[in-house]
Amino acid sequence: MTEVIDGEAVAAAIRSGVSDCVETLTASGVRPGLATVLMSDDPASETYVSMKQRDCEEVGIEGFHVEIDPDAPASELYDTIDDLNDREDVSGILVQLPVPDHVDKRTVLRRVAPEKDVDGFHPENVGRLVAGDARFKPCTPHGVQKLLDAYDIETEGADAVVVGRSDIVGKPMANLLIQKAPGGNATTTVCHSRTRNLEEKVGSADIVVAAAGIPGFVDGSMLKEGATVIDVGINKVDADTEKGYELVGDVDYDSASEVAGAITPVPGGVGPMTRAMLLYNTVKAAGLQHDVDVDLP
Structure with missing residues (x-):
């Protein structure tokens, strides 16, 4: 059975920890x-x-x-x-x-x-x-790290592929995955629009982070059996709904979920984590600026 990674639940836990940090700061x-x-x-x-x-x-x-x-x-x-x-x-x-x-x-x-x-x-x-001396990790890649940790998905020694090379997600995600630190130590490949044999590279990965900005760009036929799939994409596509559209990721969820060992949904996966990590960084900033130790989640 494919495990669905619940970003809403992990984000709620992060927000609870951040709230505790706010109390520590307020007391100071x-x-x-x-x-x-x-x-x-x-x-x-x-x-x-x-x-x-x-x-x-x-x-x-x-x-x-x-x-x-x-x-x-x-x-x-x-x-x-x-x-x-x-x-x-x-x-x-x-x-x-x-x-x-x-x-x-x-x-x-x-x-x-x-x-x-x-x-x-x-x-x-x-x-x-x-x-390797981050003051603030960008919110979305850091949120992905937190999701992997929450679900005990091992990055050390894993083959990871990041699909996308944006300054906001792709590049920092790759940097976090290769760091000699918890949540890192992965052998990481960054793929993009000029990558040759994309299917072959994605198909070799234990962890796939899809951040290409293209609906359904990664599908089940590209994945290794049991791979962890993290879908960063949020795309509007026309649909027969009240709003006239629906939100989908960069991963074709239906086909990927038949192959993956764990997968994030869209919505409800990475999105809530991005917002939670912004709160995390804000509290961290306040602690650093006022020399107050906070126990970040």
Whole structure:
């Protein structure tokens, strides 16, 4: 029987642990705070930010939200980030991506103070991750690590394949899997749109992390019997539903679940973990900034 990895349950456990950390910080006179910045009228981005603010409220993190007109000059966003960097009540800053075309994304990522970069995208934090001395692990890859650990899926010595090479998921996921540390020590291959013999490489993997952004890109015929399949994708496809669409992953769930030993569903797999790890990073940031030890879950 294929084991379905319940991201909602693992995320709930993480949030409970984060809530305990908030109590520790509060007892020391510290209230962690997360600032979200939205410069978009994209409904999906608005929904994501709203969910993150609700998550903060649930665990006791103070939430701050700033909305900027998408047509405003880039300098308005940069100045907002500078102001948030200077605020003592803001532990972490998240600028919801994507930003408008006239705003340089790399400048945005560099503008956030590294110690408040709870996404883990600042070049300093990326470098620390690669060096094996991470301040903040990016939320989605770290969430995947937590899922594997929660289900006792051994990474040490395993053959892992990451399908996708994005800065947000693919690259940091591969880096975490190869680290000489718990949750790492895997022999890791990164595949992408130019990879030759993709089926052969995926078919040799004990662990497959699909993060290509293509619906149903990985199917059961590509997998080794008993492989662990982690589906990071969230894609809207047309469907005969009330909304006119449904959410599917980068893995063809029906065929993959007949072969895999363990698999994450979409939704309900990696998605909840990404949000939980943002709270985790925010609490960690507050502890580091105020020199308070917190027992992170």
